Amino acid sequence: MMNNKKHRIAISGSTGFVGKRLSRVLIDKGWDVIPLVRQDFDTSSRDLAGKLDGADAVVNLAGAPIIKRWTAGYKKVLYDSRIKVTRKLVKACEEMAVRPDVFISTSAIGIYTDEGRHTEDSFVKADNFLADLAWQWEQEAMQAEKLGIRTVIFRLGVVLGRQGGALKQMLLPFKLGLGGRIGNGKQPFSWIHIEDLMQAYVAALSSASFDGVYNLTAPNPTTNNGLTRALGKALHRPTFFPVPRLALKLHFGEGASVLTGGQHVLPGRLLQEGFTFTFPTIDEAIKNCVAP
Numbered sequence: 390m391m392n393n394k395k396h397r398i399a400i401s402g403s404t405g406f407v408g409k410r411l412s413r414v415l416i417d418k419g420w421d422v423i424p425l426v427r428q429d430f431d432t433s434s435r436d437l438a439g440k441l442d443g444a445d446a447v448v449n450l451a452g453a454p455i456i457k458r459w460t461a462g463y464k465k466v467l468y469d470s471r472i473k474v475t476r477k478l479v480k481a482c483e484e485m486a487v488r489p490d491v492f493i494s495t496s497a498i499g500i501y502t503d504e505g506r507h508t509e510d511s512f513v514k515a516d517n518f519l520a521d522l523a524w525q526w527e528q529e530a531m532q533a534e535k536l537g538i539r540t541v542i543f544r545l546g547v548v549l550g551r552q553g554g555a556l557k558q559m560l561l562p563f564k565l566g567l568g569g570r571i572g573n574g575k576q577p578f579s580w581i582h583i584e585d586l587m588q589a590y591v592a593a594l595s596s597a598s599f600d601g602v603y604n605l606t607a608p609n610p611t612t613n614n615g616l617t618r619a620l621g622k623a624l625h626r627p628t629f630f631p632v633p634r635l636a637l638k639l640h641f642g643e644g645a646s647v648l649t650g651g652q653h654v655l656p657g658r659l660l661q662e663g664f665t666f667t668f669p670t671i672d673e674a675i676k677n678c679v680a681p
Contacts, residue, residue, distance in 0.1 A: 397443050398594065399423040399489075401430075401474060402450030406553035407586065411448065414587045425451075430474050437481035441489070446594050449478055449494040449530065456555075459518065459644040467522060475529040483536055491539045493593055494530035496523045498544050498579055498606060501652040508657035509544075509602050518643065527602070539600055541593045546606035546654060549674050550583030556678055562630075563620045569630035571637070574614035576651035579606040582668035582677065589659065598662065606654045611671045613651065619675040 398415050402408040403424035412422045429440055430451075441447065453470040457463055475494060482488050500523035501507040502515045514520055527542050534540040548554045562568045586605055593599040611619070621628035637645040656664070668674040 396445045396594070397421040397423060398446045398448060399425055399441050399444040400448045400450060401425040401478060402452060402495075405450060406550065407548060407583065408450045410550065410552070410583055411450070411587060411590055414591065418591070430477055434477055434480040435484055437477060438484040441481055441485060443487075444489050446491045446493065447478060447482065447489050448590065448594075449475055449492070451475075452495065455497070455499075455519070455644070456558075456641070456647050457644050458640070458642045460642075464518065468525075471522060471526045472529050475526060476532075479529065479532045479536070482533060482538060488536060488538055491541065491594060491599075492530065492533040493541045493543065493590065494527070494533075496527050496530075496542050496544045496602075498546050498604065498652045498654045499523055499647065500527075500544060501654060503576065503650045503652060506653045506655060507604070508655050509604055510657060517646070519646065539597060541599050542602045543589065543593075543605045544602060544654075545586070546579040546581050546604070546610075548583050548586055549580050549678055551678050554583070559620070560624075560679070563624055563626055563628070566626045567630050568617065568620060568626065568628050569632060570617045570628070571613050571632045572634040572649055574612060574617060574631070576613050576649065577610055577653035578613050578616050578651050578671075579604075579610040579654040580616075580671065580674065581605050581607050582666075582674040585666050585668055588667070589664065592662070592664065596662075601658075603658045604654050604656045605659070606656050607666055607669055607671075607674070608656055608660060609670050610653050610655070615671055616675075619671045620679070622672070623675045623679045 415422050451474040453466045499519040502513045549556050617628045634649045637648050
């Protein structure tokens with residue numbers, strides 16, 4: 390368990406939407422942050438271990454953007470940026486003279502099927518590229534556990550925040566009054582506000598009771614329709630323009646499944662830990678994200 394001394398946290402993916410916010414939160418707490426950049430993973434695991442020297446914790450946020458056209462070449466980029474980076478991080482931890490106390494790695498709720506409701510203890514794994522990618526990602530991260538390092542895996546829902554992520558890409562058409570549901574809008578939408586996400590990372594860094602897999606989603610999933618209504622309400626704009634599934638399929642190919650599908654996911658283990666969400670509903674989260 391990490392006490393109140395000054396800590397050193399190494400973060401891969403530190404320049405991304407979540408990584409930048411987490412770095413700021415930890416620095417504001419008086420902790421040191423070791424940013425890991427792409428070039429660090431072009432070196433040997435021994436050199437990377439040197440960069441990690443003195444780190445009490447490693448937070449693995451690396452991963453190329455998932456909302457793209459999944460060509461064969463881009464699938465390799467997705468694989469390498471997740472599986473290979475995680476593998477090298479664990480190998481570097483193995484080579485450290487003093488290993489970190491905790492390794493927190495990222496995964497995604499895309500590991501689950503689009504049907505039914507999923508918790509960490511009751512779920513069905515999907516049979517597709519995205520689910521297989523997430524599963525392999527987790528298996529690499531869990532190798533840290535064999536090194537005697539407390540290992541935590543956060544399966545992230547869609548992260549909502551002011552400065553980036555999916556919401557940043559969605560806002561312009563909605564602000565112009567051109568927003569609308571995707572397809573019939575009935576697909577589940579499991580999400581988390583970035584500030585709740587930050588508090589979950591701080592809790593996992595601070596408490597030894599956090600161990601294993603956690604769903605990082607708000608306790609009240611909605612649907613694409615629910616998201617659309619919340620955006621329209623918060624922005625005071627109409628939402629009359631549905632986006633046809635076919636148009637997304639033509640643009641993104643197989644990658645369109647991220648937008649046209651969705652999972653109903655509940656944060657069972659977070660709630661068992663007594664975690665309190667600041668933004669438990671989509672209306673509260675969207676209002677905060679788009680407020681002037």
